[in-house]
Amino acid sequence: MFDSGIGGLTVAAALRQLLPAEDIFYIGDTARVPYGGKSAATIERYSMEISGLLLAEEAKLIVVACNTASALAVPRLQETLRVPVLGVILPGARAAVKATRSRRVGVIGTRATIYSRAYERAIQDLDPEIQVLSQECPLLVPLIEEGWLDDPVSDQVIGRYLDQLVKDQIDTLVLGCTHYPLLRQSIKRFVGPQITLVDSADNCALAVKDLLRKQKLAAPKTNLGRLRVAVTDASTGFLHVAEKALGLQVGDVQLRTVQSGTPN
Ligand code: DGL
Numbered sequence: 001m002f003d004s005g006i007g008g009l010t011v012a013a014a015l016r017q018l019l020p021a022e023d024i025f026y027i028g029d030t031a032r033v034p035y036g037g038k039s040a041a042t043i044e045r046y047s048m049e050i051s052g053l054l055l056a057e058e059a060k061l062i063v064v065a066c067n068t069a070s071a072l073a074v075p076r077l078q079e080t081l082r083v084p085v086l087g088v089i090l091p092g093a094r095a096a097v098k099a100t101r102s103r104r105v106g107v108i109g110t111r112a113t114i115y116s117r118a119y120e121r122a123i124q125d126l127d128p129e130i131q132v133l134s135q136e137c138p139l140l141v142p143l144i145e146e147g148w149l150d151d152p153v154s155d156q157v158i159g160r161y162l163d164q165l166v167k168d169q170i171d172t173l174v175l176g177c178t179h180y181p182l183l184r185q186s187i188k189r190f191v192g193p194q195i196t197l198v199d200s201a202d203n204c205a206l207a208v209k210d211l212l213r214k215q216k217l218a219a220p221k222t223n224l225g226r227l228r229v230a231v232t233d234a235s236t237g238f239l240h241v242a243e244k245a246l247g248l249q250v251g252d253v254q255l256r257t258v259q260s261g262t263p264n
Contacts, residue, residue, distance in 0.1 A: 001026045001063040002050045005033035005145050006241050007179030008065025011088065012227060013246045014201035015063070019209055021223040025057045026065075027256060031233035034141045035068045036110020036177070043112060045260075047073035051081055052263030053230075053256050059083055060217050063208060067092070067177050067200070068110045071118035081263065084211055091203030092174050093122035096130075099196045100172040103130045106165040106195075109176030111136040119176050133168050137161045137177075144179045147237045149245060154183060158190050166191055175199040182245055230254040 001008055001015070005028045012026050029035075029050055035043050047069045054062055062077065062085045064070045070087030077085045096105050096119075107119045114136040123132050140161070143154045165173065173195050175181055181199050188197060212218040219225065229250045231238060242248045 001065045002029065002047075002054060002069070003066040003178055004029045004035040004068070005141070005179070005235075006238055007141070007144065007177060007182070009242050009246055009248060010178050010181040010199070011063065011065040011201045011204050013248055014205040015208060016225070016227060016248065018205040019212075020225050021219040021221055022212070022225045023219065023223075024225065024227045025054065025059065026227065026229045027053055028229070028231045028235070028238065029258070030231040030235040030238070031258065033145060034110065035066065036112050036141055037138060038112065040072045040112070040116075043069055044073040044076050047077060048080070048263065049258045049260060051077055051085075052259055055081070055083065055263050061086065061208065061211065063204065064088065065178050065204075067113045071113045071116040084215065086204065086207055086211060088178060088200035088204050089118045089122050091207050092176060092198065092200035093119060093126055095198035095200065095203050096123055096172050096174045097126045099198050100130060102169070102171040103127070104168070104170045105130055105132050105172045105174065106168070106170035107132055107134045107174040107176045108137050108161065108165075108180065109134070110141065111138050113176055119174060133165055133170055135161055135165055140183065141177065141179050144182050145237065147241055149182050149241075150186065155186050155190070158183065158186055162187070162190055166195070170195060172196045172198060182241065228254065230256045232256055232258050
């Protein structure tokens with residue numbers, strides 16, 4: 001699995017829960033986080049390079065635990081790589097379609113994710129009657145990487161970004177960036193009980209389970225799966241967030257150097 005930083009660990013936590021027998025190797029591209037303000041070509045290149053590191057670890061399946069990379073790089077990864085690749089956009093869209101009653105769905109994400117309109121397309125492919133209202137929230141990822149998960153500054157930024165969506169009377173809000181579930185409490189406080197928050201994590205774990213079963217790739221049930229975490233640049237906050245906010249058992253965080261070029 002990979003993400004630009006710690007956000008994808010929210011998906012790793014769901015995978016650990018549903019598939020405890022699977023070994024997970026997670027890379028956070030901390031040397032280049034955030035991805036969300038970068039161009040499609042750069043996001044595609046980064047995703048390809050990180051996938052090369054995962055293939056070097058003999059990954060049997062790659063989960064793109066990043067909405068930005070899922071929105072912009074998954075088709076290219078699926079065409080190029082020799083293992084199956086799963087992104088998080090469709091799982092998030094499915095969760096939204098299931099949750100909404102009024103068919104007014106809000107989506108928040110990075111600038112690149114929102115501008116790609118990937119959620120809008122995925123949701124409306126599932127139900128064309130749903131109205132999708134989107135808002136980019138570029139300041140949230142740096143706040144989360146900084147570990148400001150319960151902080152008045154984060155509350156204020158959330159209020160500023162979400163005010164219009166609440167006024168527009170959405171009933172469901174997609175946390176369309178794998179970092180955002182780490183701010184779930186603060187977001188919930190602002191939007192109130194009428195709005196259901198959904199994210200990709202659980203549905204993505206289900207999609208992984210399904211794919212492993214179909215392709216006969218699942219680890220034996222007796223296997224005791226491990227989570228190993230690597231980053232591309234030393235990051236002090238990483239372990240703290242993983243263990244404290246997500247309850248994940250992470251041993252030593254390893255360091256990996258990105259190689260440029262297309263993996264084979
Ligand atoms: N967690 C990522 C996402 O889901 C990336 C955020 C970023 O690097 O900007 O979009």
